[in-house]
Amino acid sequence: METIDLLVVGGGIVGLTAAIAAAEGGARVALVDAAINAGSNANAGSLHVQMQSRFIRLFPDQAPNVEASLPLYLSAVKEWERLDREIGPFELVRKGGLMLAESAEQMAFLEQKAAREARQGLHVDLLGRSELDKLAPWLGEQIVGAELCHDEGKLNPLVANVRLRARAIELGVDMQIDHVTGLGQQGHVTVHCASGRVHHCDKVILAAAWGVGSLVQGFGLDLPVRAEPLHMNITEAGAGQINHLIQHAERSITLKQFGSGQIVIGGGWQAQSRGNQDVPGVLAQSLLGNIALAARLVPSIGQLRVIRTWAGMNTTLDGKSLLGGVPGAERIILAVPGDAGYTLGPLCGRAAACLALGNEPPLDIDPFTPGRFSA
Amino acid sequence: MSDQPSGFTFNGRPVALRIGQSVAAALTEAGQRPFRVTAKGEKRGMFCGMGVCQDCLVTVNGVPNQRACMTPARDGMQVATQVAFAALTEQPAVQTQEGRQLAPDVLVIGAGAGGLNAAIAAAGSGAGVVVLDERKVSGGQYYKQAAGAASVLDTQQQDGAALIAAAVSAGVEILSEVEVWGVFEGLLVMAHHEGRALIARPRTLIVATGAFERPRMVPGWTLPGVMTTGAAQTLWRSYRTLPGKRVVVAGSGPLNLQVALELSRGGADVVMVSESARPPHRQPLAAARMVAAGPRLAARGLAMSLGLRQRGVNVAHQTSLSRVVEVENGLKASFKDAHERQIDHLVDAVCMNDGFEPQNEILRLLGADMRYDPAFGHLRCKRDSTMQTSVPQLYAIGDCAGLGGAPAASVEGTIAGLAAASYCRDTPVPDLRKLQSSLAAHRRFQQRLWALYDIGPRDLSAQDDDLVVCRCEEVSLGELRQALGTAPGHAGTVKRATRAGMGRCQGRYCGPVTARMVAERDNRQVEDRSFYAPRVPIKPVSITAILAAQEMLDGND
Numbered sequence: 012m013e014t015i016d017l018l019v020v021g022g023g024i025v026g027l028t029a030a031i032a033a034a035e036g037g038a039r040v041a042l043v044d045a046a047i048n049a050g051s052n053a054n055a056g057s058l059h060v061q062m063q064s065r066f067i068r069l070f071p072d073q074a075p076n077v078e079a080s081l082p083l084y085l086s087a088v089k090e091w092e093r094l095d096r097e098i099g100p101f102e103l104v105r106k107g108g109l110m111l112a113e114s115a116e117q118m119a120f121l122e123q124k125a126a127r128e129a130r131q132g133l134h135v136d137l138l139g140r141s142e143l144d145k146l147a148p149w150l151g152e153q154i155v156g157a158e159l160c161h162d163e164g165k166l167n168p169l170v171a172n173v174r175l176r177a178r179a180i181e182l183g184v185d186m187q188i189d190h191v192t193g194l195g196q197q198g199h200v201t202v203h204c205a206s207g208r209v210h211h212c213d214k215v216i217l218a219a220a221w222g223v224g225s226l227v228q229g230f231g232l233d234l235p236v237r238a239e240p241l242h243m244n245i246t247e248a249g250a251g252q253i254n255h256l257i258q259h260a261e262r263s264i265t266l267k268q269f270g271s272g273q274i275v276i277g278g279g280w281q282a283q284s285r286g287n288q289d290v291p292g293v294l295a296q297s298l299l300g301n302i303a304l305a306a307r308l309v310p311s312i313g314q315l316r317v318i319r320t321w322a323g324m325n326t327t328l329d330g331k332s333l334l335g336g337v338p339g340a341e342r343i344i345l346a347v348p349g350d351a352g353y354t355l356g357p358l359c360g361r362a363a364a365c366l367a368l369g370n371e372p373p374l375d376i377d378p379f380t381p382g383r384f385s386a
Numbered sequence: 387m388s389d390q391p392s393g394f395t396f397n398g399r400p401v402a403l404r405i406g407q408s409v410a411a412a413l414t415e416a417g418q419r420p421f422r423v424t425a426k427g428e429k430r431g432m433f434c435g436m437g438v439c440q441d442c443l444v445t446v447n448g449v450p451n452q453r454a455c456m457t458p459a460r461d462g463m464q465v466a467t468q469v470a471f472a473a474l475t476e477q478p479a480v481q482t483q484e485g486r487q488l489a490p491d492v493l494v495i496g497a498g499a500g501g502l503n504a505a506i507a508a509a510g511s512g513a514g515v516v517v518l519d520e521r522k523v524s525g526g527q528y529y530k531q532a533a534g535a536a537s538v539l540d541t542q543q544q545d546g547a548a549l550i551a552a553a554v555s556a557g558v559e560i561l562s563e564v565e566v567w568g569v570f571e572g573l574l575v576m577a578h579h580e581g582r583a584l585i586a587r588p589r590t591l592i593v594a595t596g597a598f599e600r601p602r603m604v605p606g607w608t609l610p611g612v613m614t615t616g617a618a619q620t621l622w623r624s625y626r627t628l629p630g631k632r633v634v635v636a637g638s639g640p641l642n643l644q645v646a647l648e649l650s651r652g653g654a655d656v657v658m659v660s661e662s663a664r665p666p667h668r669q670p671l672a673a674a675r676m677v678a679a680g681p682r683l684a685a686r687g688l689a690m691s692l693g694l695r696q697r698g699v700n701v702a703h704q705t706s707l708s709r710v711v712e713v714e715n716g717l718k719a720s721f722k723d724a725h726e727r728q729i730d731h732l733v734d735a736v737c738m739n740d741g742f743e744p745q746n747e748i749l750r751l752l753g754a755d756m757r758y759d760p761a762f763g764h765l766r767c768k769r770d771s772t773m774q775t776s777v778p779q780l781y782a783i784g785d786c787a788g789l790g791g792a793p794a795a796s797v798e799g800t801i802a803g804l805a806a807a808s809y810c811r812d813t814p815v816p817d818l819r820k821l822q823s824s825l826a827a828h829r830r831f832q833q834r835l836w837a838l839y840d841i842g843p844r845d846l847s848a849q850d851d852d853l854v855v856c857r858c859e860e861v862s863l864g865e866l867r868q869a870l871g872t873a874p875g876h877a878g879t880v881k882r883a884t885r886a887g888m889g890r891c892q893g894r895y896c897g898p899v900t901a902r903m904v905a906e907r908d909n910r911q912v913e914d915r916s917f918y919a920p921r922v923p924i925k926p927v928s929i930t931a932i933l934a935a936q937e938m939l940d941g942n943d
């Protein structure tokens with residue numbers, strides 16, 4: 012019976028970076044990915060640090076968890092910068108993120124939010140319209156001010172995913188497309204796949220996002236994992252103008268310009284679920300609403316054409332990341348990032364790899380362990 | 387006062403124009419071939435001539451990225467070369483004009499042979515019918531009508547004019563210059579007309595969007611002056627503009643012969659038609675089977691060949707285009723004959739058609755079941771005997787459902803029109819047996835006709851790594867090959883890795899190639915899922931048009 016050191020389930024940003032870190036640490040690693048609905052393949056490449064207003068509004072009960080995690084986002088961006096240097100470049104730019112206000116009430120909300128974030132160590136400033144005009148004169152006339160979070164940035168996830176995948180292959184990670192159907196731990200871990208293949212391994216990292224819930228059900232864990240289909244848009248290329256990541260104090264939106272000159276617009280508009288095994292569909296009202304909002308905030312994009320929309324699967328939990336061994340089956344390690352999971356992905360991936368190899372993780376995982384979901 | 391327009395300017399220089407001409411036609415007539423510059427600094431011009439390739443972009447009156455082939459030229463227009471990265475400039479607040487919402491019994495998308503016949507049949511059965519078409523003049527590819535004042539060329543145009551008149555007198559409402567950019571579940575259709583929104587929620591939808599042409603991907607196929615055969619045909623039939631003085635036509639299939647003859651009669655010097663297949667007399671059995679299935683159409687084909695011979699146009703069989711390079715004052719087109727001998731011609735324009743790809747985006751978006759036809763190298767839409775797809779109340783007719791030619795498209799249209807009207811009026815579907823047997827005869831002829839040609843998907847394995855496969859994002863064959871090395875498993879993975887298919891044409895040219903390369907690598911059959919996933923918008927859509935649609939729907943609630 013052949014055993015390998017580590018099997019990673021899920022080939023999104025968490026699975027890839029976990030596999031890379033473990034292989035760099037000398038482990039023999041295989042990665043099994045179902046190659047369907049990876050949020051990492053659909054995401055917008057925003058490096059989020061400040062609290063997203065969308066999140067506070069949609070999941071108010073989870074907001075305290077997000078707030079407590081803010082320092083984690085700072086470390087996560089640093090981890091991205093390390094990867095960008097060592098494996099990139101991924102077009103990573105860190106010019107900060109602007110959260111716009113269109114009214115005095117929204118500005119007041121941003122003031123409160125900025126104060127809370129500053130307490131957590133974030134570098135934030137409040138800008139009035141005249142200061143904003145120096146940074147982004149192209150914003151809509153109605154915008155009264157913004158919160159600038161200097162820590163935020165953006166990268167091109169397509170480039171990052173390709174480079175990271177190539178790096179994993181270069182390190183000898185055995186990449187397989189398959190669907191994991193069940194696991195068991197008797198000494199080592201056995202992993203059953205839809206193809207009929209059975210893997211025997213010393214450790215398993217579950218980085219399967221929306222797919223982890225069913226895999227650990229038999230282990231007394233009741234994870235509130237939810238697959239959330241989200242909408243994205245991209246325009247044709249325009250001349251470079253927008254350096255910042257643009258968000259809004261009240262409305263759902265992220266807007267940024269890629270190195271290609273294209274404007275990427277998203278920010279959590281809903282898409283239509285067709286189940287986890289099918290790619291979600293695009294909804295007319297999301298397309299129209301998201302673009303209309305974008306053109307109101309940044310009128311200078313109004314002459315460009317939208318060339319593509321898509322929908323991808325985000326995974327939400329309780330706002331916090333999930334990191335650590337399954338209680339009673341510690342060889343099985345869970346690694347699901349909290350909100351803004353692409354930002355957090357590499358840090359979570361490396362933390363999971365450290366746990367698998369018995370090394371000290373790069374962060375204190377106590378707040379994130381699976382025990383909080385023990386039935 | 388004269389109604390002859392005087393002209394417009396291109397980069398400040400005057401360009402003459404005739405009534406009805408597109409910007410692309412007027413520029414071509416003026417000898418201006420490059421229209422835009424790519425991100426890598428390459429020059430591009432008109433290629434498809436039908437609004438698909440997005441390579442003919444120009445700036446018109448300050449508005450960037452307008453398709454010259456779809457934009458009617460107007461007096462006093464200021465047209466300029468399109469730069470790769472249009473400046474982001476604030477425009478005066480968008481004046482969205484009032485749009486329109488429709489809920490007809492039958493909505494037909496495409497006013498070609500298929501769509502017009504469907505509309506006539508449905509209206510004749512008492513249904514309310516609206517037809518949308520993105521072109522200025524109805525008729526589609528086969529009945530391609532003259533724009534503006536040009537006189538009727540031949541019976542093909544005459545028949546088309548009669549068909550359009552029949553549709554109008556049957557009470558069909560035809561809306562021209564309306565481009566459908568999105569469809570959503572539940573048959574919600576979004577379209578625009580010069581920034582005005584049109585939103586339709588029909589009871590039944592008949593898709594008749596036709597096909598676009600498959601190019602021959604050889605070094606130089608992206609150069610200005612290289613265009614599809616259909617683009618040259620549109621220049622001539624719609625705008626009485628020749629693609630150039632000296633022309634070669636390359637590829638496979640009867641359209642190349644027909645267009646070569648039309649261009650020659652129009653005054654072009656057609657120096658050669660290269661046909662990859664063997665001549666019909668070298669495939670006597672297949673030729674006889676084709677003649678038996680359709681003696682009249684076969685005679686038309688023969689007349690075309692004779693016409694070309696009389697005019698001294700050389701049709702070189704078993705000869706294929708191998709490369710195009712830019713030379714002083716034109717293009718050098720190189721060919722390889724059956725004995726691998728090289729033939730060079732100096733020309734103004736190279737026309738190419740290597741088969742067709744169905745415009746099936748709307749059908750795929752709505753989830754209609756497809757199957758892959760390996761002989762033609764494209765998807766065919768599965769339909770029942772009334773042309774209904776696997777999606778209830780969605781019908782597919784003509785070339786968008788798989789290549790079948792104009793006569794079959796017409797009959798399919800009539801069948802679908804009758805069936806859709808019956809559904810709307812809750813009456814039994816009339817007896818379709820006669821129509822179905824004539825459809826079977828047309829299909830038999832088509833099958834035997836294409837057996838004489840070489841229109842299977844082209845193998846690129848002999849091409850060098852630096853061949854451009856994705857025109858829009860300028861992705862090379864070498865980059866695709868490299869991406870295949872990482873076991874991508876799906877064309878979508880290759881797309882994300884290389885950007886092939888991420889451009890404005892949305893993968894219409896590189897998509898089929900990538901899908902086949904991935905399937906081949908994995909030893910799998912090509913199927914619907916092998917291709918890039920369909921997504922809205924099916925054509926790039928201006929933010930202005932989206933705002934107009936948003937405003938209209940907002941006004942509803």
Ligand SMILES: Cc1cc2nc3c(=O)[nH]c(=O)nc-3n(C[C@H](O)[C@H](O)[C@H](O)COP(=O)(O)OP(=O)(O)OC[C@H]3O[C@@H](n4cnc5c(N)ncnc54)[C@H](O)[C@@H]3O)c2cc1C
Binds near residue numbers: 058
């Ligand atoms: C449209 C969109 C935009 C987004 N934008 C941003 C953004 O700008 N910034 C940001 O920080 N975050 C963003 N996110 C969130 C982010 O993309 C995700 O949180 C993150 O990518 C999750 O990474 P992951 O590795 O945990 O999981 P995923 O990338 O979701 O990968 C999980 C993988 O596991 C596989 N899998 C599941 N079950 C099984 C099984 N049983 N066996 C084998 N494989 C399995 C799946 O097929 C999938 O490939 C966005 C998300 C979406 C959908």
Ligand SMILES: Cc1cc2nc3c(=O)[nH]c(=O)nc-3n(C[C@H](O)[C@H](O)[C@H](O)COP(=O)(O)OP(=O)(O)OC[C@H]3O[C@@H](n4cnc5c(N)ncnc54)[C@H](O)[C@@H]3O)c2cc1C
Binds near residue numbers: 527595
């Ligand atoms: C370029 C070209 C030239 C051809 N020339 C000849 C020829 O000379 N002789 C011959 O025998 N056969 C020719 N054919 C083949 C023949 O035209 C077709 O078999 C026949 O026209 C099929 O009819 P149809 O109704 O399916 O599609 P078409 O006649 O192609 O009509 C489709 C219509 O749909 C419209 N349309 C497509 N997408 C949209 C959208 N998103 N929104 C709004 N409108 C849309 C188009 O503008 C077009 O008018 C040609 C085909 C092509 C592609």
Ligand code: FES
Binds near residue numbers: 432436442454455456
């Ligand atoms: S030539 Fe105009 S879009 Fe292709």
